[in-house]
Amino acid sequence: MAGDSKSGGNSTPILEVRNLKKHFPITRGFMRRVVGHVKAVDGVTFTVPEGKTLGLVGESGCGKTTTGRCILRAIQPTSGEIIFYDRNLGPVNVAEADKETLRQLRRNMQMIFQDPYSSLNPRMTLLDIVGEPLVVNKVCKGKELEERVAELLRLVGLRPEYMRRYPHAFSGGQRQRIGIARALALNPQLVVCDEPVSALDVSIQAQTLNLLQDLQEQFHLSYLFIAHDLSVVEHVSDAVAVMYVGKLVETAETEELYLNPLHPYTEALLSAVPRPDPRAEKERIILTGEVPDPANPPSGCYFHPRCRYAQPICSQEEPPLREARPGHFAACHFAGELSLRGVL
Amino acid sequence: MAGQDATPAKAKVTEPQAPEALAPTEERIFVASQWQLMWWRFRKHKLANVGGVVILLFYIGAIFCEFLSPYDPNAYEKTLTFVPPQRVHLFHEGQFIGPFVYGLKRTRDPVTYVITYEPDRSKIHKLHFFVPGHRYRMLGLFETDVHLFGLGPEEKGHKVYLLGTDRLGRDMFSRILYGSRISLSIGLLGVFVSFAIGILAGGVSGYFGGTIDTIIQRVIEFLRSIPTIPLWMALSASLPREWTTVQRYFAIVVLLSLIGWTGLARVVRGRFLAVREEDYVMAARLQGASELRIILRHMLPAFLSYIIASLTLSIPGMILGETSLSFLGLGLRPPTVSWGVLLQEAQNLQTVALAPWLLVPGVAVVTAILSFNFLGDGLRDAADPYAR
Numbered sequence: 001m002a003g004d005s006k007s008g009g010n011s012t013p014i015l016e017v018r019n020l021k022k023h024f025p026i027t028r029g030f031m032r033r034v035v036g037h038v039k040a041v042d043g044v045t046f047t048v049p050e051g052k053t054l055g056l057v058g059e060s061g062c063g064k065t066t067t068g069r070c071i072l073r074a075i076q077p078t079s080g081e082i083i084f085y086d087r088n089l090g091p092v093n094v095a096e097a098d099k100e101t102l103r104q105l106r107r108n109m110q111m112i113f114q115d116p117y118s119s120l121n122p123r124m125t126l127l128d129i130v131g132e133p134l135v136v137n138k139v140c141k142g143k144e145l146e147e148r149v150a151e152l153l154r155l156v157g158l159r160p161e162y163m164r165r166y167p168h169a170f171s172g173g174q175r176q177r178i179g180i181a182r183a184l185a186l187n188p189q190l191v192v193c194d195e196p197v198s199a200l201d202v203s204i205q206a207q208t209l210n211l212l213q214d215l216q217e218q219f220h221l222s223y224l225f226i227a228h229d230l231s232v233v234e235h236v237s238d239a240v241a242v243m244y245v246g247k248l249v250e251t252a253e254t255e256e257l258y259l260n261p262l263h264p265y266t267e268a269l270l271s272a273v274p275r276p277d278p279r280a281e282k283e284r285i286i287l288t289g290e291v292p293d294p295a296n297p298p299s300g301c302y303f304h305p306r307c308r309y310a311q312p313i314c315s316q317e318e319p320p321l322r323e324a325r326p327g328h329f330a331a332c333h334f335a336g337e338l339s340l341r342g343v344l
Numbered sequence: 345m346a347g348q349d350a351t352p353a354k355a356k357v358t359e360p361q362a363p364e365a366l367a368p369t370e371e372r373i374f375v376a377s378q379w380q381l382m383w384w385r386f387r388k389h390k391l392a393n394v395g396g397v398v399i400l401l402f403y404i405g406a407i408f409c410e411f412l413s414p415y416d417p418n419a420y421e422k423t424l425t426f427v428p429p430q431r432v433h434l435f436h437e438g439q440f441i442g443p444f445v446y447g448l449k450r451t452r453d454p455v456t457y458v459i460t461y462e463p464d465r466s467k468i469h470k471l472h473f474f475v476p477g478h479r480y481r482m483l484g485l486f487e488t489d490v491h492l493f494g495l496g497p498e499e500k501g502h503k504v505y506l507l508g509t510d511r512l513g514r515d516m517f518s519r520i521l522y523g524s525r526i527s528l529s530i531g532l533l534g535v536f537v538s539f540a541i542g543i544l545a546g547g548v549s550g551y552f553g554g555t556i557d558t559i560i561q562r563v564i565e566f567l568r569s570i571p572t573i574p575l576w577m578a579l580s581a582s583l584p585r586e587w588t589t590v591q592r593y594f595a596i597v598v599l600l601s602l603i604g605w606t607g608l609a610r611v612v613r614g615r616f617l618a619v620r621e622e623d624y625v626m627a628a629r630l631q632g633a634s635e636l637r638i639i640l641r642h643m644l645p646a647f648l649s650y651i652i653a654s655l656t657l658s659i660p661g662m663i664l665g666e667t668s669l670s671f672l673g674l675g676l677r678p679p680t681v682s683w684g685v686l687l688q689e690a691q692n693l694q695t696v697a698l699a700p701w702l703l704v705p706g707v708a709v710v711t712a713i714l715s716f717n718f719l720g721d722g723l724r725d726a727a728d729p730y731a732r
Contacts, residue, residue, distance in 0.1 A: 136632050169375075
């Protein structure tokens with residue numbers, strides 16, 4: 001495809017998310033009166049280029065998973081646009097797609113779950129689990145289905161003979177491979193990986209990440225890679241978006257973001273990335289305080305109570321996400337003015 | 345672009361993992377379905393196994409009660425009232441003659457007029473198997489008069505009473521067997537009726553949530569807070585007196601289920617809520633599976649085992665309910681024979697003092713209830729073989 005050039009930036013998008021919001025109502029009492037909203041995702045905008053990986057990082061509770069689920073319409077977003085460039089239907093706004101369109105769209109966008117235990121039905125064999133998308137979409141059945149499932153299992157490094165087994169026969173890493181096989185069954189364009197390795201042992205993490213990258217090359221997949229571990233994201237992503245309390249605070253190409261972070265929150269996250277060099281001088285930035293309650297966020301910049309560079313303006317005005325360097329966006333009043341330390 | 349054709353078969357294949365040497369038992373576990381895993385786990389629960397076997401025997405007894413009981417439960421014998429249980433002997437004066445009972449010597453106390461029975465050691469009545477007796481229809485299919493045991497046809501006028509007789513000279517053993525048919529079936533039927541209400545109410549509650557859920561839950565709390573015995577008394581007092589036995593029987597079932605469904609509705613709702621949040625349910629939805637398929641393939645199997653376990657655990661409540669109602673004279677009435685009816689007849693001091701064998705139906709009730717509870721416990725423990 002056209003966007004295969006390594007330069008990035010100008011490649012064709014597969015997914016464009018514009019001003020996505022998801023507010024969960026807080027209800028009280030017998031009549032379920034709405035007393036407030038949890039702004040889990042509050043105006044997020046980003047683009048996933050075709051065949052590339054966008055890493056979405058942030059602390060737990062910052063709305064990463066909600067964003068991923070909104071994109072697949074597993075939950076209904078409150079507002080915003082999610083444009084998916086379907087290979088059959090062309091660009092479609094997922095947020096407003098009707099049931100039938102959604103059914104077709106989901107053949108081309110799939111999800112890999114965080115928990116390899118609860119994401120596989122323990123009462124079904126691998127054949128049923130991996131074959132389910134093929135059966136419900138009436139792609140194939142019988143002998144053909146078995147052959148396709150065997151092929152998918154081989155693809156993710158599992159033996160096809162395991163087809164008759166139940167998930168309880170497998171370890172966490174193997175189960176995650178089963179989940180990947182299921183996501184690939186319909187040959188999707190976009191895969192939302194919701195912390196696919198955070199429940200796995202470190203040794204298994206690397207294997208799984210390599211598998212995901214191999215598969216991306218083979219099938220020209222695009223990934224939205226949700227994670228809280230920056231070292232994992234660095235390994236797999238072409239670009240990174242950093243989320244904090246439902247908002248994006250910084251987006252850039254991976255290398256740029258890791259070398260020259262423009263937001264103090266990113267700097268703090270980066271300082272926590274473990275480095276293999278023991279002599280490297282290292283100062284960890286310990287964030288004080290708690291992640292704000294998304295039902296009751298602080299005024300101005302959401303990060304100002306924990307920011308060590310905070311100025312009076314930070315608690316009064318909310319900084320917009322602006323392009324502080326070419327292709328590098330940050331939502332900080334002092335983006336580009338502070339000298340923040342990156343890694344690498 | 346490689347990803348666009350439907351079968352990326354010629355793609356680079358990731359190295360399959362090295363074959364592992366598997367013991368046959370391991371392989372057996374790896375391909376075992378939910379029900380097999382549950383069965384293996386249930387087998388380890390000894391008490392539950394015993395309970396299961398006892399319940400099986402009870403139901404076999406209830407189904408074949410005409411064949412197993414020697415006499416008609418309503419046939420009375422004026423001269424043989426309050427006969428104590430007779431012992432079955434194998435040896436007479438050191439000599440083996442097979443199972444037999446001694447004859448009965450009837451004496452009346454000249455002062456109190458109380459009739460007492462003594463074994464008459466000079467008369468031997470041998471027990472025979474498959475003897476002809478009163479006629480009945482086996483399973484409603486064919487008519488026969490064969491009974492499992494009894495005295496031979498040549499011993500006319502003599503009878504065998506394994507558990508004694510009541511005040512009208514009716515055989516308690518036969519009556520308990522016939523009573524089990526009513527008492528045990530009311531438990532099953534009642535549970536199925538309340539299950540139907542419970543799964544509907546609980547399913548609606550768990551599936552839709554929100555205000556409907558709140559309303560149903562408050563109704564359940566209200567129903568549970570009413571003391572059951574007064575409620576039953578009020579409801580059964582409103583049953584017309586002229587109703588037939590069958591009508592009364594079904595009325596009692598409905599009465600019991602009206603209270604019984606609440607517990608089951610809660611179980612169903614709880615499981616529904618738990619399973620609905622599982623990632624595999626969302627995965628199925630994202631793959632385009634229909635709601636019906638999700639409920640039938642993913643959700644139902646996940647809570648079916650729990651429901652079976654709690655069904656088993658709620659049968660004893662039904663049996664006890666029928667027994668207490670009938671005991672109070674509000675449920676079934678004679679000539680219907682149920683354990684509660686039998687216990688009601690034993691409801692006086694004379695019985696307890698002079699004919700304690702009339703309380704044997706109580707033993708049957710306790711045994712059945714305990715067995716159901718043990719079985720239910722075992723099933724509950726085995727219900728989720730994937731619990732970590």
